[in-house]
Amino acid sequence: xxxxxxxxxxxxxxxxxxxxxxxxxxxxxxxxxxxxxxxxxxxxxxxxxxxxxxxxxxxxxxxxxxxxxxxxxxxxxxxxxxxxxxxxxxxxxxx
Amino acid sequence: xxxxxxxxxxxxxxxxxxxxxxxxxxxxxxxxxxxxxxxxxxxxxxxxxxxxxxxxxxxxxxxxxxxxxxxxxxxxxxxxxxxxxxxxxxxxxxxxxxxxxxxxxxxxxxxxxxxxxxxxxxxxxxxxxxxxxxxxxxxxxxxxxxxxxxxxxxxxxxxxxxxxxxxxxxxxxxxxxxxxxxxxxxxxxxxxxxxxxxxxxxxxxxxxxxxxxxxxxxxxxxxxxxxxxxxxxxxxxxxxxxxxxxxxxxxxxxxxxxxxxxxxxxxxxxxxxxxxxxxxxxxxxxxxxxxxxxxxxxxxxxxxxxxxxxxxxxxxxxxxxxxxxxxxxxxxxxxxxxxxxxxxxxxxxxxxxxxxxxxxxxxxxxxxxxxxxxxxxxxxxxxxxxxxxxxxxxxxxxxxxxxxxxxxxxxxxxxx
Ligand SMILES: Cc1cc2nc3c(=O)[nH]c(=O)nc-3n(C[C@H](O)[C@H](O)[C@H](O)COP(=O)(O)OP(=O)(O)OC[C@H]3O[C@@H](n4cnc5c(N)ncnc54)[C@H](O)[C@@H]3O)c2cc1C
Ligand SMILES: [Zn+2]
Numbered sequence: 001x002x003x004x005x006x007x008x009x010x011x012x013x014x015x016x017x018x019x020x021x022x023x024x025x026x027x028x029x030x031x032x033x034x035x036x037x038x039x040x041x042x043x044x045x046x047x048x049x050x051x052x053x054x055x056x057x058x059x060x061x062x063x064x065x066x067x068x069x070x071x072x073x074x075x076x077x078x079x080x081x082x083x084x085x086x087x088x089x090x091x092x093x094x095x
Numbered sequence: 096x097x098x099x100x101x102x103x104x105x106x107x108x109x110x111x112x113x114x115x116x117x118x119x120x121x122x123x124x125x126x127x128x129x130x131x132x133x134x135x136x137x138x139x140x141x142x143x144x145x146x147x148x149x150x151x152x153x154x155x156x157x158x159x160x161x162x163x164x165x166x167x168x169x170x171x172x173x174x175x176x177x178x179x180x181x182x183x184x185x186x187x188x189x190x191x192x193x194x195x196x197x198x199x200x201x202x203x204x205x206x207x208x209x210x211x212x213x214x215x216x217x218x219x220x221x222x223x224x225x226x227x228x229x230x231x232x233x234x235x236x237x238x239x240x241x242x243x244x245x246x247x248x249x250x251x252x253x254x255x256x257x258x259x260x261x262x263x264x265x266x267x268x269x270x271x272x273x274x275x276x277x278x279x280x281x282x283x284x285x286x287x288x289x290x291x292x293x294x295x296x297x298x299x300x301x302x303x304x305x306x307x308x309x310x311x312x313x314x315x316x317x318x319x320x321x322x323x324x325x326x327x328x329x330x331x332x333x334x335x336x337x338x339x340x341x342x343x344x345x346x347x348x349x350x351x352x353x354x355x356x357x358x359x360x361x362x363x364x365x366x367x368x369x370x371x372x373x374x375x376x377x378x379x380x381x382x383x384x385x386x387x388x389x390x391x392x393x394x395x396x397x398x399x400x401x402x403x404x405x406x407x408x409x410x411x412x413x414x415x416x417x418x419x420x421x422x423x424x425x426x427x428x429x430x431x432x433x434x435x436x437x438x439x440x441x442x443x444x445x446x447x448x449x450x451x452x453x454x455x456x457x458x459x460x461x462x463x464x465x466x467x468x469x470x471x472x473x474x475x476x477x478x479x480x481x482x483x484x485x486x487x488x489x490x491x492x493x494x495x496x497x498x499x500x501x502x503x504x505x506x507x508x509x510x511x
Contacts, residue, residue: 001404019395044348044495048337
């Protein structure tokens with residue numbers, strides 16, 4: 001089980017959280033205006049790296065807030081978490 | 096060497112010691128007509144059918160580890176075809192048809208055992224959704240039947256049918272023609288049959304890059320054993336599809352998650368069918384060695400760790416013990432994870448990519464073992480002719496652009 005560092009509550013076990021996917025996926029400003037390619041990329045295409053991954057977590061059984069964290073997807077080790085809305089860390093491209 | 100009753104008998108007298116290697120250990124040639132990346136069941140089946148059905152024998156299967164060491168050797172081997180949508184029913188039922196004759200076709204015992212797959216209903220919602228599947232299946236000519244509570248109890252006497260259970264069983268769908276097969280034998284059988292038809296099976300050779308020509312088309316693959324040229328490349332690398340496709344700058348609608356399974360100590364035969372439950376979320380069958388084979392739901396987060404979290408496996412055990420309280424005292428021997436590539440609609444991607452000469456057969460997620468022969472068969476057509484097989488056509492990559500999803504995820508809530 002992962003030990004996840006909520007920026008508001010500290011380290012808590014994974015079962016208190018819900019995973020909410022890759023972070024920093026930007027919604028096109030006006031979906032009616034954007035190309036299908038851009039919309040498909042927003043909806044479906046993900047980096048899915050074998051390496052550092054910026055991801056969203058929801059502390060459903062705690063403060064109930066969303067936040068972002070950076071985790072290495074091969075070792076599952078976290079290397080920091082930060083409030084939603086702040087810019088993401090530089091992630092290496094992964095293999 | 097062809098297997099027969101006679102070879103078995105002879106081997107009984109010489110200590111089973113005279114079996115030759117079942118496939119050639121090939122060294123890479125400078126180039127091939129087709130390179131299949133990934134030596135799991137799907138990749139090996141693709142190569143076999145390329146050679147057998149389309150006469151394309153200048154083919155290499157390139158595997159970074161040993162064949163069948165990926166999800167093919169890690170899965171719980173449930174085979175069924177009772178999917179909701181027409182496209183999926185056609186796809187999985189095509190595979191089920193091939194499973195029936197596969198041991199004869201390959202002259203290799205894949206131990207396909209159509210012992211029946213029971214999908215339990217515990218709630219009103221389950222009943223409605225499962226009956227909808229049964230009716231849709233009937234319209235598509237796919238075997239599936241609704242069993243009442245009493246019929247379930249008669250079919251699988253070990254189940255806890257108590258109305259006092261936390262999630263009482265109220266009925267089930269039964270696909271009698273579904274069941275299990277021996278996963279390793281499937282990889283070995285396809286490898287042996289493909290190799291016999293001239294396919295090179297190259298193990299311990301990792302693809303690290305995809306080389307492109309000036310016009311953008313594929314030129315071959317960079318590997319840990321050097322460059323190998325190819326006119327066409329099929330990517331069949333479950334659990335690693337995003338990375339391999341990224342080598343050709345293709346970003347897929349796929350995320351990779353751990354999926355766990357576990358087996359118990361072996362015991363005498365106690366369970367002669369496959370039992371699945373989406374509501375309590377566990378599934379179980381008994382292998383021919385006697386182990387209970389238990390599958391869990393996928394883990395919550397993207398990962399390549401092939402481990403997953405302990406509480407996910409514990410929940411699956413809890414679910415199985417709820418269905419079969421008599422299993423509660425059994426010891427679990429092994430627990431492992433595989434990495435499954437999940438698409439947003441939980442249906443696979445089979446076909447062309449934006450890169451000329453590059454084809455994908457991936458995204459089979461938590462449920463691709465059952466499709467192994469069918470997947471190889473239709474993907475071979477795609478690779479040989481350049482056009483998708485009619486059954487594969489709806490599973491194109493561009494469905495995520497057009498919006499024509501085949502949403503088995505929404506239909507089942509979980510997919511296996
Ligand atoms: C725990 C678990 C339980 C499951 N249960 C079921 C079930 O009951 N029923 C069912 O139908 N399905 C099930 N599945 C899903 C099923 O296992 C897969 O969908 C299926 O086996 C995929 O087959 P494959 O041949 O595509 O993949 P794999 O067997 O994983 O083959 C892919 C191969 O590609 C190789 N590869 C990757 N990258 C490279 C590279 N760069 N260069 C060279 N080679 C590379 C890998 O080493 C691997 O051998 C389960 C999966 C898991 C993990
Ligand atoms: Zn919190």
